Amino acid sequence: MGYNFVIQPFHDYRKWEKEGYRTRDAHFFQQLEKRKDVDNIIIVNRPLSLAERIIKGDSLKNIGFFVFNDENFSIRKISEKTYVFDFYTSDFIKVIIENRKWWDTIFRSKKITNKIKLGLKFLEISDYILLIQNPMAIGLAESLNYNLFVFDVIDNWLEHPQMRSIVSTIKSNYKEAEGKADLIISVSENNKEIFSSDCNKFVEITNGVDFDKFSVLDSINFNPEYPIIGYIGKIQERFDLELLVKLANINTNYRLMIYGPLLALKKEAKEIEKKYSNIQFLGEVPYEKLPTIVNTFDIGIIPHKVTRFTKSMNPLKLYEYLSCGTPVVTSKVNGVDGISKFVSVCISDKEFLTELSNLVEELHHITRTEVRNSLDDSFSWENKTQQLIKEIDRYV
Numbered sequence: 001m002g003y004n005f006v007i008q009p010f011h012d013y014r015k016w017e018k019e020g021y022r023t024r025d026a027h028f029f030q031q032l033e034k035r036k037d038v039d040n041i042i043i044v045n046r047p048l049s050l051a052e053r054i055i056k057g058d059s060l061k062n063i064g065f066f067v068f069n070d071e072n073f074s075i076r077k078i079s080e081k082t083y084v085f086d087f088y089t090s091d092f093i094k095v096i097i098e099n100r101k102w103w104d105t106i107f108r109s110k111k112i113t114n115k116i117k118l119g120l121k122f123l124e125i126s127d128y129i130l131l132i133q134n135p136m137a138i139g140l141a142e143s144l145n146y147n148l149f150v151f152d153v154i155d156n157w158l159e160h161p162q163m164r165s166i167v168s169t170i171k172s173n174y175k176e177a178e179g180k181a182d183l184i185i186s187v188s189e190n191n192k193e194i195f196s197s198d199c200n201k202f203v204e205i206t207n208g209v210d211f212d213k214f215s216v217l218d219s220i221n222f223n224p225e226y227p228i229i230g231y232i233g234k235i236q237e238r239f240d241l242e243l244l245v246k247l248a249n250i251n252t253n254y255r256l257m258i259y260g261p262l263l264a265l266k267k268e269a270k271e272i273e274k275k276y277s278n279i280q281f282l283g284e285v286p287y288e289k290l291p292t293i294v295n296t297f298d299i300g301i302i303p304h305k306v307t308r309f310t311k312s313m314n315p316l317k318l319y320e321y322l323s324c325g326t327p328v329v330t331s332k333v334n335g336v337d338g339i340s341k342f343v344s345v346c347i348s349d350k351e352f353l354t355e356l357s358n359l360v361e362e363l364h365h366i367t368r369t370e371v372r373n374s375l376d377d378s379f380s381w382e383n384k385t386q387q388l389i390k391e392i393d394r395y396v
Contacts, residue, residue, distance in 0.1 A: 002039040003392070004128035005032060006120070006146065008107075008137040010154050012045040013084045017063060020287025024154055024187065024207055024316070025133045031385035033082055040081050040125055044116060044140070047087035047106050051095040068122050073115040075122065085119050087112055100136070101166050104173065108139030116144060129392060136166075138173040141180045148395055150388075151177045153186035156194060156312030161237045182395050185388065187314035188334045203391050206335055208384040209319035215372065216295040216324055222363040223298055229356070230257045230297030230326075232290060232317050235281070236264040238310050240331070241272060243303045243349050248276045250353050254360075259285050259293060294324040295368075299359055302330035303352070310334065318343065322375040325368025329356045340374040342366070 009025035016026045032038050064078035072088040089111075095102045106112060120126070130146035132138060135157050141149055157163045157170045177184065178195045186192070189204045229247065233239075235258065248256055256276075261284040262269055269281050285293060294300065300321030304310050314335035321328050327342040329352060336345050344355040377383065 002035075002037040003389075003396075004040045004042075004125050005038065005131055006042045006044060006116070006125075006128045006144070007131045008044040008134055008140055010133040010152075013043045013078075014045060019284075022287040022290070022316075025152070027208065027210065027381040028131075028152075028385055028388065031381050033079065034382075035385070035389070037389070038081065040083070040123070040128075042120070042123070042125070042128070043082065043084045044137075045084060045086050046103065046134075047089050047112060049089050049091040049095045049102070049106075051092045053088070054092075068119065070115065070118065073119070075119050083119075083123060085116060087115060099165065100163065101169055103134070103136035104139060104166075104169050107137045108142065110143070113140060113143040116140070132177075135170055135173050135177070138176050138180075141176070148183070148392065149181045150183045150185065150392065151181040153184060153191045153194065153312075155187070156191050156309065158194065159307070159309035159312060161309065183391055185391065188312050190311045190334055205384055205387050205391075206379075207314045207316050207319065208379045208381040209316070209323045209375070211323055211377075211380050214291045214294070214320050214323035216291045222366065222368075224360055224363040226253050226255060227298040227360050227363065228255050228257055228296055229299050229301055230259070230294065231301050231303070232259045232285075232294065232320070233302075233315075234260050235262045235269060238304045238307070239265065240303045240305050241265060241268055243331075243352060244279065245272060245276065246349055246353060247301075247303070247356065248279050250357065251360075252278055254278055256280065257282060257297070259283070290320065291324060294320060294326055297321070297324075297326045298363060299356065300326045300328045301356070302328065302333065302336070304331045304333045306331055306333055319375065319379055322371060325371040327359055327363075327366060327371055329359060339379075340371070342371045342374050 011023055011025055021030055032041055064076040066074055067077045068075035074086050076084045078084055098105060127147050129148045130144055131150045133152040133154060158167060174194050178199055184201045185203050185205045187206055192202045256279045258281045273279055273281050302315055310333040318336055322340055329344045330336045332345050332347050336343060346352040346355050
């Protein structure tokens with residue numbers, strides 16, 4: 001008999017289907033699904049409120065087939081061992097008033113936890129590991145009868161610029177997670193500071209990469225004359241636009257190609273794009289196309305501001321750049337030191353500009369295979385998931 005997992009992910013199944021399996025929670029799910037020592041996986045989707053359905057609609061694709069339907073609750077079987085639980089609520093005014101705090105409210109609701117219990121009973125699953133990756137879903141741990149509770153701290157939401165209005169709730173939930181969880185994992189050792197100094201449940205499991213997906217070898221040669229300097233990721237407060245402008249100014253032959261949704265800084269980004277012909281903001285791209293896009297980069301960059309928030313993170317893009325054979329220049333954010341000799345870590349804008357210029361000159365002497373091979377196999381998502389299972393084995 002293997003493990004059963006009930007997972008409330010940082011995102012949810014809808015987002016994975018819409019945007020691709022590009023995030024930490026999605027990669028863990030995919031790897032768990034492949035394992036012979038995992039029998040069943042239940043994905044608990046975020047409940048859809050009436051307000052959200054009116055404003056955004058329900059983007060869920062017709063994947064799998066329904067095996068259970070109850071009032072505002074359904075179960076779909078999407079693979080031999082995976083089921084998705086979906087919930088619909090009539091909440092409208094409450095969602096508008098509470099905004100982000102509503103997620104904490106709804107996950108503490110008996111109508112949700114009772115539906116989960118009903119679904120697990122229908123599937124005849126009584127022994128399971130509860131894996132929560134969303135700090136606003138800690139309320140699920142109050143009522144569910146799990147064997148083991150694992151909490152995954154993906155980022156420190158106490159430092160998240162967009163979560164300032166609910167900091168007190170997040171702080172309370174982190175404290176509750178420390179009390180209830182049997183195991184706390186995180187992308188960054190720095191996130192241990194969220195919890196009490198004597199917390200002995202904390203284990204760092206950094207992000208990884210799907211080597212098979214990003215192994216696009218030598219299909220495009222480096223171009224030192226007109227190098228493509230590329231970035232993939234969300235454009236928000238952590239992205240240093242001033243540094244990007246400095247990069248554009250040091251050499252007009254550099255083509256700065258920025259891929260990702262403009263979640264913040266929209267006005268500033270558009271103004272910069274008008275002013276600088278060698279900067280392009282190209283928007284979000286499907287995850288399936290990322291390996292091909294990264295393979296067009298001569299150099300991958302991570303021009304992030306170093307803050308308490310970025311110190312709580314671990315950039316997935318670093319591993320994806322390297323796996324594609326693309327050397328990297330990065331700010332000194334968390335998790336970039338000691339990964340590869342083809343990662344230039346910079347403590348200032350001046351050093352960033354210098355390292356980028358030096359790397360452009362060295363492109364003649366670098367092969368993509370060489371860069372790829374510099375990233376150790378231990379950074380595969382398969383190995384990261386194995387690390388998680390080893391930690392779980394210690395507690396079971």
